Amino acid sequence: MTITIIVLIITIAMFIWGRVRGDIVALSSLMVLTATGVLTTSEALSGFSSPILIMMVGLFVVGGAILQTGLAQSAGNSISKMAKGNETRALIYVVLATSIIGAFVSNTGTVAIMMPIIMSMAASSGIRSSRLLMPVAFAGSLGGMLTLIGTPPNLVISETLEENGYAPLKFFSFFPVGVIVIAIGLAVLLPMSLLLIKKIGKHQNGGQGKSVDDLAVQYQLHENIYKYSVGNNKGGLAGMRVQDLDLQNKYGLTILEIRNETKNALGKEIRQNMAWADTMIVQGDILYFYGDKQAMETFARERHLVSMSTDRLDFYDIGISEIVVLPTSRLIGTRIRDSRLREDYSVNILSIHRDKKYIKEELSEHRLQNGDILLVQGQWEKIMQMNHENENWVVLGRPDKLMERVSLDYKAPVAAAIMLLMIVMMVFDFIPIAPVVAVVSAALLMVFAGCFRSVDAAYKTINWESVMLIACMMPMSIALEKTGVSQIVSENLVRSLGALGPYALLAGMYFTTSLMTMFISNTATAVLMAPIALTAAQQIGVSPYSFMFAVTLGASMCFASPFSTPPNALVMKAGRYTFMDYIIVGLPLQIIIGIVMTIILPLLFPF
Template sequence: MTPEMVACLAILAVAIGAFAWDRLPADVIALGVMLAVIATGLLPADKAFAGFSSDTVMMILGLLIMTVGLVQTGVVEITGRFVFEFAGRSQAVFLPIMMVSVAVLSAFMSNTAATAFFVPLVVGYAAKIGVSPARFLLPLAFASILTSSVTLISTSTNLIVSDLLGTYQQPPMGMFELAPVGLPIAVAGILYVWLIGVRLLPQRSNQKAEEKIGERTYQADILIPEESPLIGKSLKEAHLTEDAGMTVVKAIRGSDTLRRAALDELELAAGDELLIEGLRADLLKIKDIKGIDFKADVHPAKPPEKETEKKDKEKDEEEEDEKTIVEGVLLPRSPLIGRSLRSLAFKERYGLEVLAIHRAGSLPSSISSARLRMGDVLLLQGTPQNVKALEQGNLFNIFGSVQEERLNRGHAPLAAAIFALAINRRNDEAGVIARCHAGRRVPHAADALPVSGRRLSPGRVEGVDPHWRAAVVVGAAMEASAPVNTWRNSS
């Protein structure tokens, strides 16, 4: 055994140990292996980075861009919402439809991204019907995993194997070449989980789903503005019902207050004020609904501006773009305890808008008139500077940003069409499409994208970060393994 072989085996052993230790990110370990191979002279530096330009890495990056497109334009959310509306409150109907839906999506996009996007929807559904989300989350994960061997692009491992076939003068795998083997396995696995596996899950208590996952039920005041397209529609037609994860507690119209049965016959009118209840993620979707606003977001009409006031308006618009949303819990010795938001003139004093409030036990009758209590959790909107000032004043403990990605649903058909075009291509053509997408978008994202893959410009999407790590691992490993392949071929 030559010294080079000993060095290579030592590096390999250290890498395996580091992966098993699981204390360092996989991409960092892979880059370390590549640098070690260069430092020991096993591979020239000019060849070590060649793996990052391989078809496999470009394919992974291209698929990431298309996956982000499907998520950001709402294609995945629309699919999930359709499943929940179709299933109603029947668990027997919901479970198989949910598993099949996530399985189909996972076959053509990152199963990590598909699962991550379905999780809050599933948790919300579990909360609505009053069962533990554990009954659905494990089947969700299995359904996503089982379809990873159905298509070429369902997991990066398939892409690596397909690329390696070319080094042995073999044609690459087709898009659905794995389906004759992978599809029966996926179908059998899903049937087993649905019919048998779900019955083997431990029974959980009927604790609220949102409390188990860390979600909180908030209450918020919302308004129907003038010329809203929702005027004249019922709450169901406006998607302000339990099916959308929201419950209207009461409606205020002038001096009248409507509750319970009266809400079923309510037709929305301009100026209506609604007190709604729901999980944080569901309430924040109000910002995407045209014709309805958080009361805190509505600013009173102002007289025509003078020329000297335009600069102040531009400054306010810049601050509006910088706004973030955070959760803050009222500290025990806060001087705000016992006072209402209206009496505090909270928005004017602290520069922050209170979108919603969570309170353990009894909930307030309205946001602005509620007297604050120790432990109240407020959903606050404002600039980072004002949020920091509030926390430094020992008034609140800020949890951090909970800003949700705004979905661009207008581009959903285009995103779906591009993705459909890509998956209908075979072999090299699929790689060409992916490389084209990556070539157009990745250079612009690179400025805001660290190697660890924590952000994607123009916006970060939860659940797709592992794809960036996979691209780095594959790019580093493909050439780092070259010395082993050379010795094997020479022997």
């Protein structure tokens, strides 16, 4: 028992100190407990085979697909249209939307989606972002209480109940609790958020850098891009090679890409290809041209091309980036047509940014100068290759990060259907599929359906630090129970509060968990407190469900510190908040939720 208590105290102290990664601290604690004989090898490794851990890994992938396809982003963009510049209305919409998204996506991912939307709303409509950012961080946690998968502590208490012979919680068992805490959150945050208003520059972008869409707007690409389809007309382009057209010399035009769009059982598939000299154009191809409008109309008329509406150039396999010509570059003084960038790196030069001017006309004849910024277009792999071969230029930004930020929006309906299928399998009991199987199947379907660029991209969505932290902390609860520590803590809680009745003990469980979550992760706190709450309920002879919900609420509803949850820390810099801002706004919300839920939980889950 002594060893377990010492290890627990040191572990919590290391979590609070924060200088060592949480997963390393948890793994070290696990090894000490195993080496000293407190845990057997099988007990120490039990966390890695836990269904909750596998489910969390699958949920990271599902949530990543929702982000990558732009599904959550499009939902957020609708909010800014509905708010119409009204700050209070915007706050309500933002909190509700964040809560709904947070029911299915990690709270960190949800807040990461909403932040740029809020900053954009602030810049375009005058809404003060500092009033919205902290409520959004809180709403991500509030929304996590709507579903079983909304936040890891929900999964923890469900598994603890099941392991001890109780009926596991269902997908929407949390829904009434979630609705109540969201209502409390809105009621508290509407007036309290006025205390957060700060003067933040409207054009502050937090150093996020330019996205591909930002570059497209900056260089006004939409003004010179034309989209046409190839028919089977006599004298048309079908059957011709790109080099036979001599577009640049005759018309001053460039084919940016040749696209094929097909439909199959998994939705729409889009293939983007660069137009090489020997590329054969076939009927049904969609061509994107770049150049002078009048010349484009002339060429289209001569070749019987069918015009298609376009207001932007999509970036999937093919992207754009900026490169700066260095003083020592071989390109200085060279005409663009002689630069061999297309031949050597398979990229098109779309524009030159020189002395605050954007040069687009007759590009091939312009000679490059020191300091020119070139907007280049090509396959992401080729742009990244240029980034590694920088004797003559420097690529601005990181092409790999730009590529990751490009959403596969044509896959959004597929991602939505898969997520809906996963929810249906988890909600309805007559479907004989375990929740963990439903989640892992959904994750696999997201990969098979092409909602990620690659399997590696899917793996990158998994927060392995969180996975290791949870897997290593789960056996800690075994050690606490095995050595009698959980029993002692629960007996002390029962002795001190049990005489005052189950309501007092329930409140004690919430606020004890809430206090611990201010210093260590909510998942680790839930893992430690769930068995204690279960034992305490058993000792006073009442149903443990209210007590388990008090644990997950105390673990998830932690708003009094910027470091208690990742979303709280995420908005701190953007909103220019201080530690005291979280105490002034977050602590009252945290306390009010605890008081209200102490009364409500026994009504929802009777003692």
